[in-house]
Amino acid sequence: MQQITMTPIGIIHSPYKQVKDMPIQGTFKPQVSAHIELKDEYAPGLRSLEGFSHAVILYYFHKSKKQELLGRPFLEDKSNGIFAIRSPHRPNHIGLSVVKIERIEKNTLHFTEVDVLDKTPVLDIKPYVTYFDMRENVICGWVDKHFKNGKIPTRTILKKTKK
């Protein structure tokens, strides 16, 4: 399997300049907004996306300079495999977020539910489709215990503890 070369299609402009400012997921600070500025030549690719409420954005974790196979998620003290967590320090450094589409203007996609750093390069945008992307009876391993009773965890990336 050979190497694959990708070219960013645009860039994210976000109020989050540093990791420590961000919520662990964008839905936890729904009032924050950001936008993707696509390179002009990709603007036609946004046609019809305004009919969707949400999009999946794929991007490059440009601030991560390392690759780990085990990592400790923000909510945990013990480490898990990199493919069981959402850490940026993963092979290929691809990030994925579901965002809420607010409006589209020419080459710009305005969105809320932001959990991405400013200046993040964008690799792809896909429509979020209920019938493809949602599942029933989902079990979330080590994550579930942190969200019991529908609560948002009080322990965020700002409150790291070490053991």
Place this chain on the structure above:
Amino acid sequence: MQQITMTPIGIIHSPYKQVKDMPIQGTFKPQVSAHIELKDEYAPGLRSLEGFSHAVILYYFHKSKKQELLGRPFLEDKSNGIFAIRSPHRPNHIGLSVVKIERIEKNTLHFTEVDVLDKTPVLDIKPYVTYFDMRENVICGWVDKHFKNGKIPTRTILKKTKK
């Protein structure tokens, strides 16, 4: 924004050898199974993933040799922007599927809900997390009308029509 180089972490072994054999989404043929064979060195990255019912897999659409900005989805006669459809002929050719984890053995992830071709290179695996990846009140643009009343569309990729 400069180019980014990625290295596949493994390969998908799937019963689907050709596009025409595949359902439009894996949930529509839930009995079919496939597996991801990771390169040995990435096996530790799977630790704890067995606690999750579903994973998001990101892969490279290796059979697509072209890039389009507009495309006609399988269910439609009119074209939409590439970022409003899930076509493989997209910039950077990244595919995304939510799959059901069946079991994990060393470097192998067995899954069902398959909609990926045999020999597809894998770029990343992420745990599917309700609190991050599911949304309420989702509106799906041109897609919704094809799934009215909870029905699976009878028109699949095997039944292309041209106008």
